[in-house]
Amino acid sequence: MSAADAKPHPSAEVFQLLVDAVTDYALYMLDPEGRIVTWNSGAARFKGYVAPEIVGEHFSRFFSPEDQASRLPARALATAAREGRFEAEGWRIRKDGSRFWAHAILDAIRSEDGTLLGFAKITRDITEKRRLEQAIYESALQLKLLVQGVRDYAIYMLDTDGRITSWNSGAQAIKGYTESEVLGQHFSLFYTPADRARDAPDIALRTALAEGKFEAEAQRVRKDGSLFWAHVLIDPIYDEAGAHVGFAKITRDVSEKKQAEEELRRTQEALLQSQKLQALGELAGGIAHDFNNLMTVMHGSADFMLKQPDMPSEKRTRYLNVMLETAERATSLTSQLLAFARRQPLEPEVIDLSVRLDALSEMLQRTLGSQYELRLDLTPALWPVEIDPTGLEAALLNAVLNARDAMPEGGRITIATHNARRTEGDGVLLSVEDTGEGIPPETLKRVFEPFFTTKPTGKGTGLGLSQIHGYAVQSGGAARIDSELGKGTRVELWIPRTFKPLQRETAPDTQISLPAALRVLLVEDSEHVRYFAHQLLDDLGCTVLEAAGGQEALELLRENPVDLVFSDIVMPGMSGLELASAVRETYANLPVLLASGYSSKQFIPRDEREFPILRKPYKLETLAASINELVHRAESDE
Template identity: 55%
Template sequence: MDLESTAEETRLRLLVNAVTDYAIYMLDREGRVSTWNPGAERFKGYSRDEILGQHFSNFYTDEDRAADLPSRALRIAAREGHFEAEGWRVRKDGSRFWAHVVVDPIRDDEGKLTGFAKVTRDVTRRREQEIALYESEQRFRLLVQGVRDCAIYMLDTEGRISNWNSGAELIKGYSHDEVVGQHFSRFYTEEDRAAGEPQHALRTALSEGKYEREAWRVKKDGSLFWAHVLIDPIFDDDGKHVGFAKVTRDVTERKRSQEQLEETQSALAQAQKLQALGELAGGVAHDFNNLMTVVVGSADFLRRRPDLPEAKRQQYVNAIHSTALRATKLTDQLLAFSRRRPLQLEVIDANEAIDGLADLLRRTLGSRIDLKVALDPGAGRIEVDAAQLDNAVLNAAVNARDAMPNGGTLTVATHREAYLEGDRVRITITDTGLGMPERVIARAFEPFFTTKGVGEGTGLGLSQIHGFAAQAGGHAEILSKEGEGTTISILLPSSIKELTAADLSDGSTQLPSGLRVLLVEDNPQVRSFATDLLLDLGCEVHPVGSAEEALGSLRSFGTHVVLSDIVMPGMSGIDLAKQIASEHPSVPVVLATGYSEQAAQGLGSIPVVLKPYSAAELSAALKGALGRASLHPNDTGPSL
């Protein structure tokens, strides 16, 4: 053997002996150990002198030796040129390890088999990890399959079903073999499929990390069930999207129970409305009778005593006027509560509004109530119906006064508060009065609910506050404890809009001379009153009782402006205004109503005057309509 070959063998020996993580050794043709490296000694436990000449089957378990596995490994290696397997092997001390084994045949230059090269690695830890993972996966599979109240399954990236648990089979009716590989959209209704809801669900889950909703889903038999659905995207270790996890639960019974509860609540609400109507008869009707007693009595005096002194006549006229205003205010509260009153929104400074009420509050509360006003400089602006705000604060203050029969302190304050949905302005009315028990607080905002005696109140005060706050996009709160006073809070959205410009008109009731007004009113008494009022304002009036009559009289009368009621038999005032706008665009229309839900529904720029109206209010409405018409001149109408 030349020196070069000797050096090569030396290097190979050094290499093999340096490897300690692998048992690398040679066997002769019969399987006896002929070489032994440190790696083999390290994890098999035999020294070189102990093992050389011994058969390698010593490393096999009794079961494997009985099955002739050592000899079979050598036969396969000799025949096929390679043998590779994993299995249990035995150390010198009798302990076992899981080994990865490679056996290769060694042949001489003439191809004759001279032995075998054997490489063994201890992979027990990897094996234990694999077993643990397998057992974990099995436990998870058993967990998923054991859940029968939820359909738990996976989808591929396109939405095709890749596995199916027993809960899915129970809820949806499909077996595993029937549904795996099918698209999950088959569970959706035809309407949802046509609207692209399945695709939208997957896109949402992928873009937002989750998709969740409740909707109708379809079982195998075609029946529907109400489903709570959750879809989560699944990503592999490299962050690649590989599919979706989908959990569906049948919550039909819960939905039915909820619907039954809502029906019960609706029936209860209806019963409460009937109860409220009964309380209204004892409250509002009593108050109206008191007001009408003053009106009727004063009018009767004026009718029977035409010779009354002027001062006395003026006293009765003033009594009729002030009492009618009180009746109008009560009606306005009813309309505000029922959301039938159109909002007159304007952007105002909250502090200025409360400060401007202070004098009125002091006069209303009387000398035994100490009024304090505490304004937050940063309270800012709100967009509300200013009249309703005044009414709400006044109602709260009057309630507070009644809760302090022996006097006390009333504090009206403003605060600005920050919320996630935006800043709010809190207006609080706090008294040092008797306070409320829990049972009263629970019903305080109900319409017509009152703890006062018959004739002492309608129960509309706090409900008006509640209704006003809700209409303005906020809400009202009550904080009270018996013997410790009450705080009413009105929370309103803060506004960043510009303050509403003040009305700089001179307030004059003077209308253009010769103004011809076509009056459309189906009620004879109101028609007569409005005619007299318009004549007193210097107008020429043509009164008619229906919209149909008005259309026939429009041109013949040479109308400058139409004043029409909204609610009339046949054609309504709204329809009349629309037809006039189409056929006679130069003739403006003013609508009048005392029940103005219609006025809030799509009237656009058509002005509305609320009944009962005064001469100044009617004049302002007519002047406003004429002013708008002048901005869009049309030569088809008569000129003044």
């Protein structure tokens, strides 16, 4: 069979079909001099020539005039022949004269004996890729120019360890360092010694990684050592693969803002002081009158009892009951004052407000009288809240009595509860609404001020609504009031919900007896309170030792065995807490009961108390119950 009659090998036909099917690459062959031998459909697509037009032509025609002038085609062939491969990117020319950016590979083809047979040429049009890269480069350049042009913000980057890798003109203006002075330095350079000592720079980086951002305002140090207030933002930076590669750091000098805030604070303090002086003047017409009335009852009753030692027991009991009720009213008035000052002794419990208010409704209705209608609109399955029930009752009673006073001819009071979602979180809304005469706008602005009242002298202290406000804030919530003349007033308390379990109701413990011959060390700096507590302990059958202070108590303990220490917290010199700690160190199993007129949380801001605290004023029953619980607990621990 002659060479002319020979047919191509089947595999060669398949390979040719494969090459012609590729349209994204120009695949063709050159002879040793660079003339085109083969041409595929990809080459025809983006170079514009069909095979009959181009086969036999020199491949240099695709090069730009400048590349041809620099003999780039010849150098490409020589490099491929010498090294086996030539690769480059550059402009190429289509048939219509337009240019495209090409990625070209030229591979030498040799026979088995090493003779150069030609070259395999692969070209890809990457114009769009280059355009995107150029756009990205230009964008990055513009961004760099933008960042460098910002002088009000220090914008720079840190590596993963916190070392500075870039620096803009704003950073130099704010911090005082040039780029050459800080590149490679750790950013803790700008922190105060105190912040570095508490590891603040590393905490900031760890927080940014853990939470996606770190933001704070704090003092920073300039190159000259001066301090300035800075608003700081740190964001972690990740590459396309998700690997952490560093941090973006933005700092702004907010010293002027801080100075303005400080001036505003001083102005507000001056205004508050002025308001306090005004409040003290208004206090004389309200609370002083109430206290005088209370003291008149107490003084008169005590005087009668002292002057008539043979007074019949029935009459004596009546006087004592009057004195007890008067003392409780004085305690309530003091509680209102403390609530406004946000120092009211709260003992929170987890409760359902709807259930608690339903139980209080009968008492409230009796307080109001028959000419007032009390309506309840209580939401079932209310979210639980953690509040002080006693303070709640006082706040509710104040709101209801204010509503009653606004309706001298009678009317309707509606107490409602419902779940409420707010920007600050989920909570429960308690409202007291009346159908009274309403409050004028100029008066409405002042209703939460202490001692402010529109009632006649002697008819109110002006503490009712301020107690409601103080109680709400102290409970983590808020209070507001809306009113319209002729249509009534609505007082609202918003209390945040809790996820703690509801408090179980327990029956009151009527047992007030203590273990026989219990030895108690009583520590109280007030002589009158010490005498009162001593009498209560005597009535409970205890043997009592007295101390007026902590040091005296420790001396008595060294010489006298006791079963329990009962001490006030607030005392001159050694406080009750310090005494309790000293007792625990020396007498590990000796129970200590503390007493205070303030909230236990004021002294021990932890979730669990180290020592139990009895709140003043206390009664015989509460004192006995607290001692019983403490003694039994100590016995079970032995």
